[in-house]
Amino acid sequence: MKITALLTAALSATLALAQQVHVGYIDDNSASFPEELNGSNFTYPWPVKLYKFQSQRQDLEMAFMDVPPSKCAKPNGKVAVLLHGKNFCGPTWEETARKLSGVGYRVILPDHIGFCKSSKPPSYQFSLQQFSFNINGLLQALGIPKATIIGHSLGGMTAVRYGLMFPEQIDNLVLVDPIGLEDWKALGVPYVDIVDSYANESISDYNSIRGYEQATYYVGQWQPSYDVWVNMLVNIYKGPLGKQYSWNQALVVDMVLTQPIAYEFGLLKTHTLLMVGDKDNTAIGKQWSPPDVQAKLGHYDVLGKQVAAQIPDCELIEFPDLGHAPQLSDPVTFHEKLLGWLTTQ
Numbered sequence: 001m002k003i004t005a006l007l008t009a010a011l012s013a014t015l016a017l018a019q020q021v022h023v024g025y026i027d028d029n030s031a032s033f034p035e036e037l038n039g040s041n042f043t044y045p046w047p048v049k050l051y052k053f054q055s056q057r058q059d060l061e062m063a064f065m066d067v068p069p070s071k072c073a074k075p076n077g078k079v080a081v082l083l084h085g086k087n088f089c090g091p092t093w094e095e096t097a098r099k100l101s102g103v104g105y106r107v108i109l110p111d112h113i114g115f116c117k118s119s120k121p122p123s124y125q126f127s128l129q130q131f132s133f134n135i136n137g138l139l140q141a142l143g144i145p146k147a148t149i150i151g152h153s154l155g156g157m158t159a160v161r162y163g164l165m166f167p168e169q170i171d172n173l174v175l176v177d178p179i180g181l182e183d184w185k186a187l188g189v190p191y192v193d194i195v196d197s198y199a200n201e202s203i204s205d206y207n208s209i210r211g212y213e214q215a216t217y218y219v220g221q222w223q224p225s226y227d228v229w230v231n232m233l234v235n236i237y238k239g240p241l242g243k244q245y246s247w248n249q250a251l252v253v254d255m256v257l258t259q260p261i262a263y264e265f266g267l268l269k270t271h272t273l274l275m276v277g278d279k280d281n282t283a284i285g286k287q288w289s290p291p292d293v294q295a296k297l298g299h300y301d302v303l304g305k306q307v308a309a310q311i312p313d314c315e316l317i318e319f320p321d322l323g324h325a326p327q328l329s330d331p332v333t334f335h336e337k338l339l340g341w342l343t344t345q
């Protein structure tokens, strides 16, 4: 008994310390921020704020938007956090944020460290745990004890890790075509040196980004409205911090390949909604894998059901004809399903 009490005390002291280290402060003096904030000249739909904190012995800034419940809605007292994927930024969630705000949510839209309008550190140990700490620190600095975490793609993979680390701080967990539903390296994807990924990231342009997104996100289709998200990235790759951004993106590719979540779905204690486009075929490393390995990867029509069965409290919603970004390719159906599920929780 005594030992347990001591251990508990020691553990809470450690947790308190961890919180002190990670919680920074909010600088919402947006009028003084440069137009090209941390290498991204893209106009966000709501004012950008910066969460300033220390991480890995550096001073960092995480950009985010904080959207109040719509004036037409009765505030429901809940908070939703929207985590973007690798080729997107906070504003790509604009329509989802408006829908959630329209039914009374306060919505927080962060840009991950290394992305978009956030810091691009020249060196950083990227991990899903570090991303989770950073997001949790932001929520603590905002005084938000509990939230619904909604993540797409890399943001979905991060949301799973966040769910494993902070289950008691989550109302609901929503995973939209998350990556990491399978362990690509265990299925045969060869490791590539970070410098080789960096070389590829550095030559990203409109055509390479559009080509990739058209094939994986949009089932070969293209709408003019998708261009805005391609150009948002091209602007960062070609901007003043383009080299640092490419390096951060290469480190992120290494992170997702070497830090699988696929073995831990059974440990999730959250109410979880998994939403997948069955025609999604995203698999990190597929491009540089031999054909027999490629054939095994990225079957979301199979993976969705498989993973939903592993998560103890999980509902699966499938979009039979959609790819990696159902929230953009069929926003009407996507939001109807998302809000429908959230209101029954």
Ligand SMILES: *[C@@H]1O[C@H](CO)[C@@H](O)[C@H](O)[C@H]1NC(C)=O
Pocket: 035, 036, 041
């Ligand atoms: C940002 O983009 C706007 C609109 O394209 C442009 O007018 C402005 O010069 C750009 N600012 C910087 C710092 O590049």
Ligand SMILES: *[C@@H]1O[C@H](CO)[C@@H](O)[C@H](O)[C@H]1NC(C)=O
Pocket: 192, 196, 197, 200, 287, 288
């Ligand atoms: C680099 O890009 C090319 C063309 O998209 C692709 O075939 C190759 O697999 C990529 N390699 C790495 C290491 O990203």
Ligand SMILES: CC(=O)N[C@H]1CO[C@H](CO)[C@@H](O)[C@@H]1O
Pocket: 033, 034, 037, 038, 061, 118, 119, 120, 121
């Ligand atoms: C790493 C870096 O350059 N961070 C900058 C991001 O933008 C804020 C606001 O302008 C600056 O204070 C940081 O130095």
